[in-house]
Amino acid sequence: MENTPFVFGKLATQIDFTDREKETSQVVSNFKALVNTIILSPRRWGKTSLVKRVSEILGNEEPDLKICHIDLFNVRKEEDFYIALATEIIKATSTKWEERAQNAKEFLTRLLPRISFSPEDQSEISFGIGWEELKKNPDEILNLAETIAVERGLKIVVCIDEFQGISEFEDPLAFQRKLRSHWQRHTHVSYCLYGSKRHMLLEVFSNPSMPFYKFGDLIFLEKISTENWVEFISRRFSETGKKIREEESIIIAQLAENHSYYVQQLAQQSWLRTDSICSAAIVNKAHRGLIDQLSLLFINITESLSTTQLNLLKAILSGEKQLSSQSILQKYNLGTSGNILRLKQSLLTREIIDITADQIDLQDPIYKYWLKLEYFRI
Ligand SMILES: Nc1ncnc2c1ncn2[C@@H]1O[C@H](COP(=O)(O)OP(=O)(O)OP(=O)(O)O)[C@@H](O)[C@H]1O
Ligand SMILES: [Mg+2]
Numbered sequence: 333m334e335n336t337p338f339v340f341g342k343l344a345t346q347i348d349f350t351d352r353e354k355e356t357s358q359v360v361s362n363f364k365a366l367v368n369t370i371i372l373s374p375r376r377w378g379k380t381s382l383v384k385r386v387s388e389i390l391g392n393e394e395p396d397l398k399i400c401h402i403d404l405f406n407v408r409k410e411e412d413f414y415i416a417l418a419t420e421i422i423k424a425t426s427t428k429w430e431e432r433a434q435n436a437k438e439f440l441t442r443l444l445p446r447i448s449f450s451p452e453d454q455s456e457i458s459f460g461i462g463w464e465e466l467k468k469n470p471d472e473i474l475n476l477a478e479t480i481a482v483e484r485g486l487k488i489v490v491c492i493d494e495f496q497g498i499s500e501f502e503d504p505l506a507f508q509r510k511l512r513s514h515w516q517r518h519t520h521v522s523y524c525l526y527g528s529k530r531h532m533l534l535e536v537f538s539n540p541s542m543p544f545y546k547f548g549d550l551i552f553l554e555k556i557s558t559e560n561w562v563e564f565i566s567r568r569f570s571e572t573g574k575k576i577r578e579e580e581s582i583i584i585a586q587l588a589e590n591h592s593y594y595v596q597q598l599a600q601q602s603w604l605r606t607d608s609i610c611s612a613a614i615v616n617k618a619h620r621g622l623i624d625q626l627s628l629l630f631i632n633i634t635e636s637l638s639t640t641q642l643n644l645l646k647a648i649l650s651g652e653k654q655l656s657s658q659s660i661l662q663k664y665n666l667g668t669s670g671n672i673l674r675l676k677q678s679l680l681t682r683e684i685i686d687i688t689a690d691q692i693d694l695q696d697p698i699y700k701y702w703l704k705l706e707y708f709r710i
Contacts (some may be wrong), residue, residue, distance in 0.1 A: 333395065336600045336603055336604065337568035337569070337572045337595070337599035337600075337601045337603065338568060338603060338640040339570060339592075339596060339600075340414065340593050340596040340597045340600065341593070343380055344378065344381040344385075344467075344592070344596070345381065345384055345385060345388060346628060347420070349381060349385050349557060349584050350561070350562070350563075351556045351557070351560040351566040352378065352382055352556065354388060355382055355484075355553060356382065356385060357689060358496075358549075358551065358552070359371075359383070359386045359524070360386050360389055361548055362373060362388060362522070362524075362548075363386060363390055363397065363399070363489045363522070363524070364390070364394065364397065364489060364490075364558060366489070366519075366521065366522035367522060367548060367549055368515075368523050368524070368525075368547050368548025368549065368629075368652045369522070369523075369524040369526075369549050369551065370524075370525050370526065370533075370537050370547065370549065370550045370551065371383070371524070371525075371551045371553055372526065372528075372530045372533050372534065372551070372552055373524035373538075373551070373552065373553035373554075374465070374528055374555065374590060374683070374686050374695045375528040375555070375683060375695065376591065376593035377553050377555060377591065377592050378553060378556070379526045379534045379553055380493055380526075381494070381527070381592075382553065383401075383491050383493070383524060383526065384515040386401045386473050387401070387491075394487075395486070395488055396485070397426050397486070397487045397489065398424045398486050398487070398488045398489075399424065399488075399489045400420045400424030400425075400477070400489070400490050400491065401420060401491045401493065402417060402420045402492045402495045402496030403491065403492075403494055404416075404491065404492060404493065404494040404495060404496075404498065404514070404527075405493070405497065407497055407528070408496065408497070408500050409447075409500075409501065409502070410467070410501045410502065410507055411463045411466065411679060412465060412494050412538055413498075413507075414470055414473045414474075415457060415459070415502070416447075417473055417474075417490070418436075418443075418457055418473045418476060420490075421459045421476050421477050421480065421490065421491060422435050422436050422439075422457065422476075422489070424488070425480050425486065425488065426485065432447065434485070435480065436457060437481055439472070439476055439479055439569060440459075440472055440473070440476065440513070441472075442461075442469070442472055443459040443460070443461055443466065443473070443684070444460025444461055445457055445458070445459055446458050446460060446542045447453050447700050460496060461552060463542070464501050470510065471514065474510065474511065474514040474515070475514055476520075477518065477520075477521040478517075478518040478519070478520055478521050479491050481520035481521050482520055482680060486520070486522055487521070488520065488521045488522075489522050489523070489524055490521060490522075490523050490524070491523075491524040491525075491526070492523065492524070492525050492526070493526060493527065494524060494527045494528075495525045495533065495536075496528060496529040496533055497527070497531050499529075499639060501605070505542075505543070508536065508543040508544055509518070509543045510596075511544075512542075512543040512544055512547065513613075514548040516547075517523040518676065522548075523547075523548070524608045525544075525547075525549045527536075528683065529684055530552075530686065531687070533678050533680075536548070537550055539573070543706075543708065552693070555589075555591065555592070556590060556592060556595075557590070558582060558585045558586070558590060561581065561584070561590060561595050562578055562581040562585065564580055565581040565584060565585075565595075565599050566578070566581055566606070568599070568603075569603060569606075569610065573606060573611070574603065574604070574605070574606050574607075574610065575609045575610065576606070576609070576610040577610075579612065580602075580610050580611065580612055580614075580615050583612060583615045583616075584598050584599050584615055585618050587615070587697075587701075588697055588698070589697035589700075594609075594622075594698060596626050596670060596699055597622065598615070598618055598619060598622060601618035601619075601621055601622060602618040604618075605617060605618055610642070614670065619691070622698060623698060623701065623702055623706075626698055626699075626702070627702060627706075628669060628705070630633055630707075631698050633684070633699065633705070634707060635687075637684075640660060640665070640666060640667060640671065641663045641675055641678065641679060643665050644664070644666060644672070644675045644676070644679065645666040645679070645684070645685075645703060646708050646710070647660060647663075647666070648692050648693075648694070648701070649694070649704045649708060649710055650710055652664075653671050654694075656669040656672045664686070674700075676692070679680045683695055684696075684699075696708050
């Protein structure tokens with residue numbers, strides 16, 4: 333495939349990364365000052381890209397600050413979490429494999445570490461003691477970053493992506509208590525926890541009865557502004573010898589509702605269809621192509637929803653605000669008003685909708701467009 337100036341589905345770094353100046357400098361200063369940071373946003377707005385960008389910046393600026401990245405995407409069990417944590421901390425704080433082996437032996441003595449290495453630098457750590465033993469005594473791993481930081485005169489930031497994954501663990505609450513009780517004592521290490529499922533994570537970080545209440549600086553990532561997208565899109569077009577006017581860049585941002593992933597995808601599709609100057613017709617064709625490409629997926633999602641869930645989506649997409657009022661309940665066949673809360677909750681859990689300060693919106697702008705205009709024909 334041709335090399336395009338837009339990226340999606342992988343991280344936006346360096347020249348692909350736009351804006352986020354305010355958030356970038358906030359996270360950079362938090363990391364430098366070892367302030368715990370929590371970043372929340374719906375899917376694909378740019379959390380992971382932001383944290384990677386900050387790591388790039390600090391990697392150059394602060395050699396004694398080590399940043400370690402853990403992704404809970406594939407971590408389903410507490411046991412796997414400890415192994416991932418230990419492995420990534422050891423990796424982030426040692427450059428050569430001899431040093432890794434040395435660190436593992438020195439700092440994880442009681443766990444009888446065994447390390448295997450592969451040529452692609454994928455060191456694997458396993459432990460001589462079993463899970464039952466490890467579960468009783470995870471202290472060494474939970475304090476590992478602090479121990480290494482003190483011994484080696486470093487500062488460490490441990491970044492944990494897809495943090496909502498902890499809800500899959502056997503006892504998420506006990507697990508959170510364990511983390512918090514260890515981590516709050518660390519003075520040379522800070523933690524950056526981030527993920528989607530904003531509602532679940534909001535509960536974790538802002539409910540006073542939860543262990544992670546007031547754990548750190550809570551950042552709600554916002555969408556990148558149209559102005560920024562316009563600047564970015566026209567720059568990337570002109571850098572590759574093509575042109576796009578402000579009007580057409582605005583259409584791209586608007587059709588994608590400024591959603592980072594989709595703006596990039598739509599810009600790319602428009603760019604590919606452009607010989608020299610991108611027209612509104614090209615952008616619309618690209619948008620059509622995108623919808624067609626995703627429609628099978630949208631049909632599957634829609635078929636998996638119940639009739640009342642769909643009725644609620646129809647009411648939302650029709651712009652109704654008083655969802656629990658008698659007339660709306662009747663008009664859209666929503667059952668009793670008690671139903672509404674349950675329906676909203678189920679659509680939230682499935683990440684179909686997002687609720688912010690009294691406003692309900694669909695999370696995926698392309699699905700929203702398809703559902704509204706092609707499925708419901710509103
Ligand atoms: N600052 C940015 N500048 C330009 N494009 C961006 C930026 N941030 C994100 N993107 C675009 O959005 C896509 C998704 O970004 P990213 O994976 O960082 O989001 P996320 O919030 O971590 O998503 P998820 O919730 O799926 O983990 C990227 O592939 C990129 O195309
Ligand atoms: Mg991510």
